[in-house]
Structure formats: C-alpha cells, structure tokens
Amino acid sequence: MSVSTASNSSGSTASKSTASKSIRKLVLGNWKLHGTLSANGSLLSAVREGVANSAITASCDVGVCVPFPYLAQAESALTGSDLAWGAQDVSAHASGAYTGEVSATMLRDFGSRYVLVGHSERRMYHAESDQLVADKAKIALDAGLIPVVCIGESLAEREADQTLSIVERQLAPVLALGSDVVRRLVIAYEPVWAIGTGKTASPEQAQDVHAAIRKLLGEDGASVRLLYGGSVKGANAASLFAMADIDGGLIGGAALNAEEFLRIAEAGASTRSF
Numbered sequence: 116m117s118v119s120t121a122s123n124s125s126g127s128t129a130s131k132s133t134a135s136k137s138i139r140k141l142v143l144g145n146w147k148l149h150g151t152l153s154a155n156g157s158l159l160s161a162v163r164e165g166v167a168n169s170a171i172t173a174s175c176d177v178g179v180c181v182p183f184p185y186l187a188q189a190e191s192a193l194t195g196s197d198l199a200w201g202a203q204d205v206s207a208h209a210s211g212a213y214t215g216e217v218s219a220t221m222l223r224d225f226g227s228r229y230v231l232v233g234h235s236e237r238r239m240y241h242a243e244s245d246q247l248v249a250d251k252a253k254i255a256l257d258a259g260l261i262p263v264v265c266i267g268e269s270l271a272e273r274e275a276d277q278t279l280s281i282v283e284r285q286l287a288p289v290l291a292l293g294s295d296v297v298r299r300l301v302i303a304y305e306p307v308w309a310i311g312t313g314k315t316a317s318p319e320q321a322q323d324v325h326a327a328i329r330k331l332l333g334e335d336g337a338s339v340r341l342l343y344g345g346s347v348k349g350a351n352a353a354s355l356f357a358m359a360d361i362d363g364g365l366i367g368g369a370a371l372n373a374e375e376f377l378r379i380a381e382a383g384a385s386t387r388s389f
C-alpha cells in the first residue's frame with residue numbers, strides 16, 4: 116500500500132497522525148445474525164453489570180448493534196445504563212412500499228443511537244452500492260441516528276495495492292454529502308480479509324489506512340471517530356487502540372461474549388493513543 120510511514124514512540128512503523136487527540140473512543144458490538152431472547156437477556160445484563168461496575172464509560176462510549184427484532188429487548192435491558200444500542204442496517208427510504216425494510220425513524224422509536232451502514236456483508240450479499248450506503252447515512256443522520264459507515268478492501272484488493280483507492284471510492288459519495296454530514300459520522304475501517312477470520316490487521320497496517328482516511332476527510336476528520344474492525348479480541352484491542360488514528364473498534368464475534376467484550380471496552384477506556 117502506498118502510504119508514507121514514520122517511526123512512532125513504540126518503535127513500530129506506521130503513518131503519522133494528523134488527528135487531534137481529544138477524540139473519545141467508541142467500542143461498538145455488532146451481533147450480526149446471532150441471538151435469541153434468552154441468550155440476549157444474559158448477554159445484555161452481563162455487559163450492563165460489567166459497565167456499571169467499572170469506570171469504562173467515563174472515557175469510552177460503548178454500544179451494541181442488534182438484529183431488528185431485538186431492539187425492543189435492548190431498549191428495555193439498557194435504558195438507564197451508560198450503554199447505547201442500535202441496528203445493523205437501515206432503509207434508504209423514509210417510508211412507503213418497501214417490503215421488509217426498516218426505516219431510520221423506526222429505529223429511533225426504539226431508542227437506537229447508532230446504525231451500521233455499508234457493512235461489507237451488506238455490500239457483498241446484498242449488492243449495496245457506495246451511493247446507497249451514502250443515502251442510508253444521510254437518512255439516518257436526518258432521523259437523529261449516528262451512522263457508522265463501514266468501508267474496507269478485500270484480500271485481492273489489498274494484494275493488488277488498491278486499499279487506498281478502494282476506501283477513497285467507497286467514501287466519495289459520503290464526502291459529497293458535505294461537511295455538516297461528514298463531521299457527525301463514525302467511520303469503521305474493516306478490511307474484509309480480517310473479518311471473522313482470526314487474521315487481524317496489525318496495528319501498523321490499520322493505522323496506515325486510518326491515517327489515510329483521516330486525511331481524506333480533510334478538516335472534518337479532526338472530530339470523526341475512526342473505528343477498526345476485523346477479529347478484534349481482548350488480547351489485541353489495546354495495541355490497536357493505542358494507534359494514533361484508531362478511535363475504537365467495531366466488534367463482531369467477540370461482542371457475543373460479555374467477558375471478552377468488556378475486556379475490549381476496558382482497552383478502549385484505558386488506552387491512550389500515542
């Protein structure tokens with residue numbers, strides 16, 4: 116990948132940050148197509164209890180993005196806690212004859228704060244285009260949600276040295292929405308080859324792409340949270356979150372285990388980017 120690198124204080128090599136260091140970290144779980152009422156009940160109460168008995172949310176935001184049918188359960192289980200909840204997708208339409216879709220205002224009706232848009236599994240299995248993802252981000256923001264725009268390259272694209280051109284292409288219609296929108300987004304960089312594979316991008320690999328994304332965002336980038344996603348675990352979270360432009364994580368498999376998820380959130384709360 117063609118990005119300039121420089122040594123940091125840990126002796127590792129990664130692109131230098133242009134970011135302000137005042138960005139609050141965010142650790143967001145993505146449950147994907149997992150859960151039952153019973154299993155969710157135990158998971159939500161264990162995470163709620165773990166957060167209540169720690170200082171995590173004093174310095175790190177934490178939330179879970181659940182399947183649509185469990186939004187009411189998440190709202191009921193988490194209301195009054197410091198945890199946020201949200202969904203994994205949203206319709207680009209406000210209302211109308213769109214069978215099977217769920218609107219942004221419906222998500223707000225169940226107290227959602229976040230919604231993922233453009234996850235690679237949506238792009239891959241539902242042919243979501245870059246423009247559709249931008250439309251979803253816009254309608255989510257207009258409804259008062261915080262969209263988490265997911266971007267990232269496939270293994271073939273990385274090996275062809277196309278990582279930066281891919282994330283640039285994916286972000287182009289989002290950036291075209293203008294500063295007022297961009298400043299309020301969260302962006303999740305998730306290299307597709309690292310999702311659910313156990314192959315995490317190294318902190319330096321992730322930092323290189325995050326620094327490039329921050330640069331693409333221009334002045335608006337100073338306040339935008341850039342999450343890393345892809346096989347984040349309790350054991351590797353701190354080293355990823357210590358990188359200058361990694362402002363937290365989007366967590367898949369490890370978010371289904373309360374102890375592991377809390378360990379990652381602890382890393383978000385205790386790790387200072389250098």
Ligand SMILES: O=C[C@H](O)COP(=O)(O)O
Pocket residue numbers: 145234305309310311312313344345346347365366367368369
């Ligand atoms: O949205 C989450 C990502 O797809 C990462 O999933 P993973 O942590 O299971 O690799």
